[in-house]
Amino acid sequence: MTNEVSKPDPNHSDNARTGVTRRKMLATSAGALLGASVIGRAQGATTKTDIGDMKPHVDFSLQGKSALVTGAARGIGRAIAVALAAAGADVMGLDICAVAAPNLVYPPATADDLAATGKLVQAQKRRWIGVTADIRDMPATQAAAERAVKEFGKLDIAIANAAIQIYGPLAEMSDENWKNVIDVNLNGTANTLRAVLPHMLSRKYGRIVIIASGQGRHGFKNGSAYAASKWGVIGLMKSVAWEVGKEGITVNCVEPGLVDTALTRNPGRWKEALKEGGKQPNDQPTEQEVIAARLPQAVMGIPWMQPDEVAPAVVFLCTDAANRVSGATYDASAGDSVKYTA
């Protein structure tokens, strides 16, 4: 194998930082233009400063920004809405506030839940708009984004958080369950991005964070539909990040580990947690049993996280300090990510 970067070559500039040979750059006029700008930047970096413009970019404020958070009525979405507000952003919280699909083994969020999120956002002295809508409904999702732009003046941030979870072995899974999980988690997330992107593209600014899952980073027995949807949103994120990278818009994913919310605090999810821990669950597993099954595998010594422990990673990705973070997956998993390689 030849190493064009380190091999002495009269046509090869001293350009190890970029990993591109001078000969290759000059191959086309476009390459030559790109080469000039890359070399210019590389030289600037070595002759002027080693750390960019020498200003520490540690401003994590979202003052003056506005955000749309889907699935904001409770759980992780609520924690993100409140954390964004605490950092200075006005927030629109969107939620279906109803049963999102048959066969969910946990109760639906309600209009009162969404209103409670609104009170918490307002307690941070930020503006709040609550919207009841289904992210599978593209016109309704677009209307929400348009309303945010109209009432806040612009939309800087979108957090695609809403999702559902249904477990079951693939061979036995009903068509209905498979389609509902993919429709909410993958199609609904894509709808959310398609609704906000035109507004961000027109201003050449945007921060998009998709809430994926640890189950979008590894397999999960009986969780094929959910895991497929969460691997799917990571592929979606990486592709869209590339499409809009030159337009001032970043797109990233945050992958929570197990978090204590209505989605997980129920006998159905606890049974899967027990099976994951090698235990045979009965019909009504207790919290103590689940904790005992999870603790031996718990990297940070806790059985699950709280929603407000996920939210700060999301806030960071929305700040200007993260303006060069895009196409990335951020695990907020209390260390579960030590167990997978990608």
Ligand SMILES: NC(=O)c1ccc[n+]([C@@H]2O[C@H](COP(=O)([O-])OP(=O)(O)OC[C@H]3O[C@@H](n4cnc5c(N)ncnc54)[C@H](O)[C@@H]3O)[C@@H](O)[C@H]2O)c1
């Ligand atoms: N709780 C966990 O352990 C965990 C772990 C990894 C990832 N996640 C992800 O975090 C996100 C939030 O999950 P959570 O645990 O807070 O669950 P949750 O059920 O408490 O909250 C999800 C919210 O999304 C809303 N929603 C569902 N379908 C919708 C739709 N079609 N349109 C609009 N709103 C809809 C629900 O009404 C609910 O308020 C989800 O993407 C989930 O997959 C959760």
